[in-house]
Ligand SMILES: [Zn+2]
């Protein structure tokens with residue numbers, strides 16, 4: 001029987017061939033190691049648990065991919081169509097032949113773009129299935145737990161068009177290389193911001209938040225949130241999809257700017273008299 005040379009962290013789903021005893025991504029203040037200790041998994045384990053990939057259309061030219069039953073932190077990956085092939089924005093927590101053939105019917109994958117280390121998942125497996133490169137922020141390269149062969153994972157820093165009509169850049173914040181991408185043709189041409197965890201939609205309509213850690217509720221400073229929003233303000237978009245498939249359906253750019261102002265005011269202490 002062939003030796004399996006890599007594994008998946010059962011908590012965050014990131015592929016790992018480092019041999020480390022505890023997943024470095026979970027053993028960080030932004031995440032957590034389960035109370036019972038580190039657990040590892042494999043794609044075969046997940047397949048035997050009945051895992052499969054659900055694909056649902058979010059809007060014309062954009063599909064959400066997530067594993068069912070839920071694995072990892074329940075993230076939603078997005079497949080976005082361009083004239084030069086599809087972008088896979090982050091990856092779902094599983095892959096099998098059925099998922100690959102259904103994604104192939106939608107045009108396959110021309111590039112995989114990671115929003116940040118929590119979402120690296122089994123990105124090398126998805127990229128290999130389609131012969132596509134994985135793009136990872138250079139600033140976050142120390143978090144990659146499985147590099148594959150030279151050239152399979154490409155690091156980048158300066159803003160670039162990952163595919164025609166999809167611009168990627170790194171506002172940072174949640175991680176130094178936290179990435180967003182604007183899909184210009186999305187939302188009927190108003191533009192869609194793929195925000196990852198750089199900013200996250202909240203239940204109150206028309207607002208988002210910014211966090212160093214979402215599960216452990218660690219904030220960012222006023223200066224950083226203002227800087228992140230300043231970078232995003234240079235982009236043109238009407239809708240936002242975050243890491244969990246939540247959205248700000250319209251006027252999302254204004255929502256990001258007003259939310260950053262409110263957030264910065266609170267963490268700066270402007271409203272301490274209300275507490
Ligand atoms: Zn982990």
Ligand SMILES: [Zn+2]
Nearest residue numbers: 116118174197
């Ligand atoms: Zn995250």
